[in-house]
Amino acid sequence: MLPSVLADQLGVARNTLSFHLKELAHAGLVSVEPQGRNLIYRADFSQMDGLLGYLTEHCCQGALCEISDPAGRGTC
Numbered sequence: 001m002l003p004s005v006l007a008d009q010l011g012v013a014r015n016t017l018s019f020h021l022k023e024l025a026h027a028g029l030v031s032v033e034p035q036g037r038n039l040i041y042r043a044d045f046s047q048m049d050g051l052l053g054y055l056t057e058h059c060c061q062g063a064l065c066e067i068s069d070p071a072g073r074g075t076c
Contacts (some may be wrong), residue, residue: 002038 007017021041024030028047033040056063 001041003041006041 003017003021004014007014010017021030021032025032025041029044029051030041031044033042
């Protein structure tokens, strides 16, 4: 997805989103593909699954996190 489209959909400043996308790419959670003058970002779901598994095991003592608030934050 183009960062400009994503920023508009999320209502986030483009420079703020750009910073976070670069950090997510550095962490391996998203991939970046140059396409002409644009950069296309894609979620790397296998990496995200691995991170969630690690966090569940090491931060939640193996218990699944329940989503209890409207913002979608977990309870652990």
